[in-house]
Amino acid sequence: MDPSPTLSAMEITSGRLRLRKAHDADRDGLIELQTDPQVRLYLGGPRPRSVVEQYLEAIGTTSITHNPGTFVIADKTTDRLFGTLVLDRRSADLPGHVTEEGGELELTYLLRREAWGAGLAFEAATAALRAAADELPDQPVLVVTQTANERSLKLAARLGFQCMSTFEAHGAEQTLAASNLHSFKA
Numbered sequence: 001m002d003p004s005p006t007l008s009a010m011e012i013t014s015g016r017l018r019l020r021k022a023h024d025a026d027r028d029g030l031i032e033l034q035t036d037p038q039v040r041l042y043l044g045g046p047r048p049r050s051v052v053e054q055y056l057e058a059i060g061t062t063s064i065t066h067n068p069g070t071f072v073i074a075d076k077t078t079d080r081l082f083g084t085l086v087l088d089r090r091s092a093d094l095p096g097h098v099t100e101e102g103g104e105l106e107l108t109y110l111l112r113r114e115a116w117g118a119g120l121a122f123e124a125a126t127a128a129l130r131a132a133a134d135e136l137p138d139q140p141v142l143v144v145t146q147t148a149n150e151r152s153l154k155l156a157a158r159l160g161f162q163c164m165s166t167f168e169a170h171g172a173e174q175t176l177a178a179s180n181l182h183s184f185k186a
């Protein structure tokens with residue numbers, strides 16, 4: 001396993017957003033993210049509500065963001081959960097890499113349906129990647145998304161990620177896009 005770190009920040013703020021660790025009050029928003037058919041369209045489909053509730057009950061809502069680089073995206077003013085963002089390492093066991101050894105930084109993002117179309121994922125990703133660029137040496141950073149997921153691909157392109165290759169996984173074509181972490185330095 002690649003021991004290289006991701007960013008250590010517990011909280012990151014931007015103009016409209018606070019990327020923070022989860023609170024118990026985020027429970028309903030987190031359940032919605034896992035059960036909304038539109039949000040889950042390219043992520044294997046919605047999960048049954050009862051399964052998600054049992055899972056959160058078992059691990060505790062706040063455990064969701066326990067790992068470094070894992071955040072809730074919240075409204076800076078109201079603290080309402082808009083989504084989640086993760087910057088962690090893509091396991092070498094998975095397909096889709098730009099280095100021989102794998103374990104590159106990988107960005108994933110998920111917004112509640114009501115929060116789409118306002119530039120919030122772009123703002124959250126920019127803030128997280130900037131914080132990571134200030135802390136970590138320059139290195140590749142990946143976005144892997146279903147090729148059919150136009151919104152996600154558009155966001156990756158807007159962030160400056162370049163499409164590198166495509167591959168099949170989970171019964172669908174995936175696009176691997178990459179950038180250099182230090183291109184996000186402020």
Ligand SMILES: CC(C)(COP(=O)(O)OP(=O)(O)OC[C@H]1O[C@@H](n2cnc3c(N)ncnc32)[C@H](O)[C@@H]1OP(=O)(O)O)[C@@H](O)C(=O)NCCC(=O)NCCS
Nearest residue numbers: 039108109110111116117118119120121122145151152155
């Ligand atoms: C992928 C996802 C996060 C993209 O959300 P998004 O809101 O489209 O992304 P952005 O933050 O880049 O916002 C772009 C849109 O906001 C608009 N916008 C409004 N104000 C803006 C601002 N201040 N800055 C930038 N864009 C702004 C843009 O014009 C664009 O609008 P469009 O949808 O009409 O093209 C969202 O669709 C989602 O959660 N999907 C389900 C989960 C998923 O598939 N995740 C991918 C796994 S990696």
